[in-house]
Amino acid sequence: MTAPVCSDCAVRDRALCGALDDVQLGALNRLGRRRRLAAGERFAWAGDESDVCANLLSGILTLTTSSLGGEEQIVGLLYPADFVGRPWATRADFTVTALAPAELCVFPREGFERVLAEHPAMERLLLERTLAALTEARGRMLTLARGSAEARIAGFLLDIAARAGGCSGAPGLPVTFDLPLDRAGIARLLGLTIETVSRRLTRFERDGLVRLPARRAVTILDPDALARLAAG
Amino acid sequence: MTAPVCSDCAVRDRALCGALDDVQLGALNRLGRRRRLAAGERFAWAGDESDVCANLLSGILTLTTSSLGGEEQIVGLLYPADFVGRPWATRADFTVTALAPAELCVFPREGFERVLAEHPAMERLLLERTLAALTEARGRMLTLARGSAEARIAGFLLDIAARAGGCSGAPGLPVTFDLPLDRAGIARLLGLTIETVSRRLTRFERDGLVRLPARRAVTILDPDALARLAAG
DNA sequence: CGAATGCTTGAAATTCGTCAAGATCCGTGG
């Protein structure tokens, strides 16, 4: 727990705080506390009372709901600069878990709500991001409802590739990256089983669409074919 | 196209406008135009430019995306008092279609954005609703990813029952209501085929969980059993 | 009455999950 130093923040201009100038940032500076999460550690539990929200500084978080059978379904991934939590809600909707070591800038919810009210530009930014997240969630519903296992996994690989290796390499060149999730995680994200994920990935490799150099590593050899499969 | 009469509006205090007092409503009054949609008529097309948003006054709308196979997936239902469209976005994310004759209060997007900026209470309300919609969409992802056909349909019936016949009847008494969708619509909403929907509904009736007095009509006989199926 | 639409039903095919076994990777300690 270190006092935050906003001017030195890795996501200073990408997170919600980007709506504030250096002076206004002072209010947040006094509110926020940094917190580190180890891989697998949880930040919130679905259904529990929660009076905090946060900006994600580094690492990746998952949002999960558990069906009554105890099975967890991942309903969202959070990346650095993303906002965590739900202002004006007293209970957490989802369980928040760190996939990898993560760092958060945590605010008391009520204090954060006051800051939002005082800084319309920040509230506006949160609204726009929430609208975008809603659109993305609805888009993912399409995949989960209709797509075959093949389509879901192809789309997942392209998503991660765009996010992880997006900036590297010219189009046409193979892109290599590390998956943020193990096979079980992919299964929980896509609503499949570990076995199906494994089988489909090996088949992609057998068919020359990807290469799997290591457990977590993937090289995209034929993004166009993957895109065709993802489209159904 | 009639000039709106906000004081006489059916959703005056449930829609976003509920955040405004009668005087402030004047600005919206000048902006809004009523528009009627026939059943099946479309209000927006996914991917097209869109410079309007609206409040739904009556009727039911669907939000759909079409996968490249031409198949449409329903990603959301909109009921009276719900907000339609996405401020600050120049393109429509989803196709908006009237399931039944509907009436909208339509605003030019940019004018509406100005009203939002001038009335923080309304922007706040939109933010809270968007956050709620996001939570709901993520919850539905669980159903679509993991739930069996049986669970999806049971949950759907309970959802509609709660919304349509929710206020009528004591607990324990059978509730009867009309489905807003035909079999094909239910299939598109739940990510199933028409045949599966039909088979499951017939089996529910055979097992005494529901009665199906007419094409669109449903009587819930055993809501607890349905809830168990939906959960599991 | 007849045609059109929407709904139901049946049989075959497919996909995915389940169960079970085996292989590979990786850290630990001998």
Added chain:
DNA sequence: CCACGGATCTTGACGAATTTCAAGCATTCG
């Protein structure tokens, strides 16, 4: 350096659930 053990991943065989394909029924409307 190598052997061991646990975790993760792969592979196979089987079964259940859903889709697909194909009729047939019923309701509505001209």
